[in-house]
Amino acid sequence: MNRESICQSLRTAGHDAALIDGGLRLRVTFQLGGRPIKLVHDFEKEILRVPKFDLEGGHGFGKLAHVLSDGNGHGGEVCIGDVASTSVNIECPERVYQDTVEEHVGLLRRLIEDPKYNRAELLREFEAHWAILCRAADGGPNELFVAWDGEESEGLQVRPPRAEPGVDLRNRPIALAGSLANNRRLDSVRGCARWGTRQTVGKAVALRLKNLEPAPDTLIDLVPWYLKAIDHVDATGARDLRRLNKKSSGLYWLVFSAPIPEGETMFAIRLHRSERGRLPISEEETARWSVTPYRVRSLARRSLVPRGGGSLDLGKKAVLLVGCGSVGSELALRLTSAGVGSLTLSDPDTLSEKNLYRHTLSAKDIGRLKTEALAGEIALRHPWAEVTHWPKRLQSLRDPAVLRSFDLVVIAIGVPTVERVFAEYCRTESVDVPVLSCWLEGYGIGGHAILALPGMKGCWLCAYVDPKTLGRGLASNLNFLAPDQVVMRNHGGCGTQFLPYSGIAASYTASVAADLAVRFLAGEVPTSSKVSWKGSETEAKRASLAVTWRHRHFAESLQILPLHDRDCDICGG
Amino acid sequence: MGIQTHFNKFRGKIKLGREDDAYKKARDRDDSIKRHVTKEFKDAGYPIVDDFIQGSLKTHTGIIPISGDYDIDRALVVDADTAPENPVTPKKKALEVLENRGFKNAKIKKPCVTADYAGDDLHIDLIIYKRSGDQHYLAVGKKNSDENNREWAIADPLGLMEWVVDFSDCDDDEAQDVRSQFYRLVRYVKRWRDEQFSETVGAKVFSIGLTVMVKQNLESSFSTEGASQDLEALRATVEAILDAGYFDEEEDGKYRVRVDLPVEPYRDIFYGSSLDTGTQLYNKLSRLKEQLRKAEALSDEREQCKILNELFGDDFEIPDSPNGGSKTAKATYLTPGFVRTSQGA
Ligand SMILES: [Zn+2]
Numbered sequence: 001m002n003r004e005s006i007c008q009s010l011r012t013a014g015h016d017a018a019l020i021d022g023g024l025r026l027r028v029t030f031q032l033g034g035r036p037i038k039l040v041h042d043f044e045k046e047i048l049r050v051p052k053f054d055l056e057g058g059h060g061f062g063k064l065a066h067v068l069s070d071g072n073g074h075g076g077e078v079c080i081g082d083v084a085s086t087s088v089n090i091e092c093p094e095r096v097y098q099d100t101v102e103e104h105v106g107l108l109r110r111l112i113e114d115p116k117y118n119r120a121e122l123l124r125e126f127e128a129h130w131a132i133l134c135r136a137a138d139g140g141p142n143e144l145f146v147a148w149d150g151e152e153s154e155g156l157q158v159r160p161p162r163a164e165p166g167v168d169l170r171n172r173p174i175a176l177a178g179s180l181a182n183n184r185r186l187d188s189v190r191g192c193a194r195w196g197t198r199q200t201v202g203k204a205v206a207l208r209l210k211n212l213e214p215a216p217d218t219l220i221d222l223v224p225w226y227l228k229a230i231d232h233v234d235a236t237g238a239r240d241l242r243r244l245n246k247k248s249s250g251l252y253w254l255v256f257s258a259p260i261p262e263g264e265t266m267f268a269i270r271l272h273r274s275e276r277g278r279l280p281i282s283e284e285e286t287a288r289w290s291v292t293p294y295r296v297r298s299l300a301r302r303s304l305v306p307r308g309g310g311s312l313d314l315g316k317k318a319v320l321l322v323g324c325g326s327v328g329s330e331l332a333l334r335l336t337s338a339g340v341g342s343l344t345l346s347d348p349d350t351l352s353e354k355n356l357y358r359h360t361l362s363a364k365d366i367g368r369l370k371t372e373a374l375a376g377e378i379a380l381r382h383p384w385a386e387v388t389h390w391p392k393r394l395q396s397l398r399d400p401a402v403l404r405s406f407d408l409v410v411i412a413i414g415v416p417t418v419e420r421v422f423a424e425y426c427r428t429e430s431v432d433v434p435v436l437s438c439w440l441e442g443y444g445i446g447g448h449a450i451l452a453l454p455g456m457k458g459c460w461l462c463a464y465v466d467p468k469t470l471g472r473g474l475a476s477n478l479n480f481l482a483p484d485q486v487v488m489r490n491h492g493g494c495g496t497q498f499l500p501y502s503g504i505a506a507s508y509t510a511s512v513a514a515d516l517a518v519r520f521l522a523g524e525v526p527t528s529s530k531v532s533w534k535g536s537e538t539e540a541k542r543a544s545l546a547v548t549w550r551h552r553h554f555a556e557s558l559q560i561l562p563l564h565d566r567d568c569d570i571c572g573g
Numbered sequence: 574m575g576i577q578t579h580f581n582k583f584r585g586k587i588k589l590g591r592e593d594d595a596y597k598k599a600r601d602r603d604d605s606i607k608r609h610v611t612k613e614f615k616d617a618g619y620p621i622v623d624d625f626i627q628g629s630l631k632t633h634t635g636i637i638p639i640s641g642d643y644d645i646d647r648a649l650v651v652d653a654d655t656a657p658e659n660p661v662t663p664k665k666k667a668l669e670v671l672e673n674r675g676f677k678n679a680k681i682k683k684p685c686v687t688a689d690y691a692g693d694d695l696h697i698d699l700i701i702y703k704r705s706g707d708q709h710y711l712a713v714g715k716k717n718s719d720e721n722n723r724e725w726a727i728a729d730p731l732g733l734m735e736w737v738v739d740f741s742d743c744d745d746d747e748a749q750d751v752r753s754q755f756y757r758l759v760r761y762v763k764r765w766r767d768e769q770f771s772e773t774v775g776a777k778v779f780s781i782g783l784t785v786m787v788k789q790n791l792e793s794s795f796s797t798e799g800a801s802q803d804l805e806a807l808r809a810t811v812e813a814i815l816d817a818g819y820f821d822e823e824e825d826g827k828y829r830v831r832v833d834l835p836v837e838p839y840r841d842i843f844y845g846s847s848l849d850t851g852t853q854l855y856n857k858l859s860r861l862k863e864q865l866r867k868a869e870a871l872s873d874e875r876e877q878c879k880i881l882n883e884l885f886g887d888d889f890e891i892p893d894s895p896n897g898g899s900k901t902a903k904a905t906y907l908t909p910g911f912v913r914t915s916q917g918a
Contacts, residue, residue, distance in 0.1 A: 325918050328918060412918045413918055414916050414917035414918030415916075416916055439916040439917060439918050440916075441915040441917070445915070465800075467796065467799045467800035468800070470574065470577060470578050470800065473912075474909075474912040474914070475912050475914040475915075475916070476914070476916065477798045479914065479915060480915075481915035483912045484912050485913065485915070487913065487914075487915045501917065506918075509918070545915075547746075548798075549795065549797075549798065549799025552744070552746065552747070553795075554797055556797075565575075566574060567574050567575045567577070567578060567800070569574075572574065
């Protein structure tokens with residue numbers, strides 16, 4: 001990388017560029033609103049990202065968005081967007097610097113010339129500015145885990161860890177909003193944090209702000225900023241503040257939530273002093289308090305679920321999942337990870353050592369009911385899902401009232417006969433509940449899911465129309481392995497047969513089934529549908545197994561296709 | 574149900590196999606004549622060394638005739654060393670047998686000896702070959718043909734039948750399905766011929782000619798699951814036949830049809846056929862194509878069946894309800910008590 005050449009190319013492009021500090025740094029100066037603006041870049045050994053430029057302080061334009069100060073002045077690193085996903089033309093450093101400088105100049109011009117835009121951007125990145133403030137404070141990084149939905153002000157308990165600060169939840173301070181104190185969905189989080197062994201310390205309140213000012217630039221500005229901010233709390237919050245202003249404590253925690261453009265943000269302030277006193281809410285009262293900013297790491301449903309790619313709308317959906325084997329257990333996790341709020345697991349089986357490797361559960365759960373162990377696993381991973389478990393088989397679930405209480409029944413048992421009995425029951429008793437059945441085939445050849453919606457063409461039997469006779473068949477017409485072959489392996493005699501397939505096959509099958517289920521629950525699948533994934537026939541060939549016509553011709557893996565078959569005797573043409 | 578179910582029913586009604594009851598009397602009669610001819614030939618000094626059924630019964634493409642007689646094409650083979658030099662000699666011998674057995678209209682045609690057995694609706698063709706090694710020679714000549722009009726002509730009757738049933742260029746796993754669809758299409762086309770042509774012209778639209786055209790232009794069609802789609806297959810095959818160059822427009826709107834045998838002696842199956850035969854075949858095939866396209870575009874099964882009924886006759890039934898009727902009647906399993914599947918979870 002030739003620094004001279006980079007500098008020269010910038011000059012040629014009309015910039016006022018100079019190498020400074022013996023060529024270690026590059027400075028680009030330009031005029032905005034009649035004032036000089038200086039961008040400084042520290043050269044790095046090689047180009048691994050878009051070059052970073054710092055805006056030198058004292059530019060006189062006040063606080064600017066996308067300029068991340070060190071918490072002590074107006075200058076700081078300019079952020080022109082996501083760095084990791086930008087692919088840089090390393091063969092042509094001159095172009096890289098030229099384009100980077102132009103991007104910086106463009107951004108700064110817009111921020112300075114359009115104060116409204118600057119303010120909106122400052123609010124949008126409130127969390128980043130607040131984090132800088134937290135790092136600058138004594139004892140940083142100052143983080144508080146908070147379980148509060150942030151919708152309105154309410155009481156709060158804060159419990160610091162008993163042990164020294166550390167990396168996991170046991171060693172982090174945690175705050176729990178009053179409305180969630182007894183919510184079972186947070187049991188797993190409370191367990192991980194050893195909440196029950198901790199003591200509530202100080203007085204705390206969760207405050208909803210109706211609007212928000214950009215974060216203070218420096219710690220010195222924090223107190224006046226705080227005093228202004230509390231003017232904007234909602235009515236409940238104002239009452240809580242007045243109440244705390246009459247109490248006495250040496251430690252107060254204030255956790256805030258506030259609207260920002262396109263979302264919400266949370267942050268916290270800790271007020272502390274050696275002797276007890278009332279919560280300071282005016283300038284004179286704050287005098288002898290040390291006021292510390294804290295970042296909030298939200299455990300709220302409405303931040304965790306969307307951040308993890310789940311849908312908040314699915315929180316209201318209730319799904320019954322029958323079968324918690326390799327496919328079912330993975331499917332359960334996929335459903336709750338998508339945001340499904342209520343999941344009932346049904347399976348009478350216990351976990352065996354034989355299930356390990358292709359099951360999501362682990363050796364610590366051997367001998368336990370799969371449903372119960374899985375419910376615990378889900379609670380840890382997706383704390384906002386409510387999971388119930390029943391040790392029942394599909395045939396025992398033939399109860400219209402029970403079935404109708406679900407938005408969807410998912411069957412992952414891989415037993416076509418019982419599924420047929422169940423489908424026949426739902427049809428003859430007019431149990432109008434949507435049913436999704438899924439199964440895989442052995443030898444990595446593929447897996448399938450069918451969704452039958454009541455009162456609509458496309459039923460379970462549509463997936464069983466025999467392509468040769470066009471009558472009812474016994475093996476699904478979705479299958480990739482031809483029927484009536486010996487596919488089970490048997491190592492120990494009768495009762496020990498098993499279908500050979502891998503955890504990957506189970507996982508794929510669970511994924512296509514979960515995708516179909518989630519799209520249906522989200523209202524994206526209005527008709528009875530089917531979906532398959534097709535694997536390689538290598539293993540099947542090795543086992544001398546014949547594949548079906550469908551396997552040879554199927555090219556629609558993962559695509560959601562209509563389930564209806566014109567030759568189904570139930571649905572008709 | 575889909576339209577394929579109706580094709581399956583239709584095929585069930587028109588299909589004729591060598592073992593079918595409808596054919597049993599004709600077969601018995603055929604066996605007895607064969608025994609009789611065998612004895613006569615032996616006494617005459619050219620014993621029969623081989624015999625076989627030729628034609629559609631052998632190639633799974635036989636159909637029940639809508640009027641007229643059951644056809645039997647019986648090939649009789651004598652050894653080239655003992656065969657008389659004059660190919661008409663054994664044909665005369667065969668004619669005698671048929672006449673003595675009470676057949677009507679027995680006569681020697683150029684490639685065979687033919688007769689009707691009125692009581693049994695039987696029409697029999699005796700085709701006589703001599704064989705030298707693997708090579709067959711057909712006894713060609715009429716009763717009074719002179720030397721210039723009679724010969725032992727090179728032929729490959731077994732090769733032709735093998736060619737018809739040969740699907741070795743298909744994927745092994747699918748050859749059986751493709752072949753079955755081919756058999757069905759040939760049957761459909763033959764029944765279509767019987768319905769659409771007058772008896773006289775229809776007799777000149779030879780089955781073997783139709784079979785060769787269908788085979789050479791077969792466009793099989795199956796759903797992703799492997800269910801047959803005979804309507805699509807037939808439409809596409811007819812389109813391909815019309816584009817295959819069999820029809821030569823000799824005059825404005827007048828066509829000569831030419832289809833060469835795919836085996837020795839590679840002669841034109843329709844050799845000597847009239848412009849009228851070619852033209853009728855061309856026009857009727859074109860109409861078949863249009864009507865099949867029309868049926869394919871419809872979604873109402875009864876409307877589809879109406880078109881197909883008009884093309885194929887009353888054996889292609891029109892259901893009572895628009896969606897094919899018999900919704901509940903079909904809740905039966907055409908499969909055994911249980912089937913092992915590859916399904917698990
Ligand atoms: Zn159906």
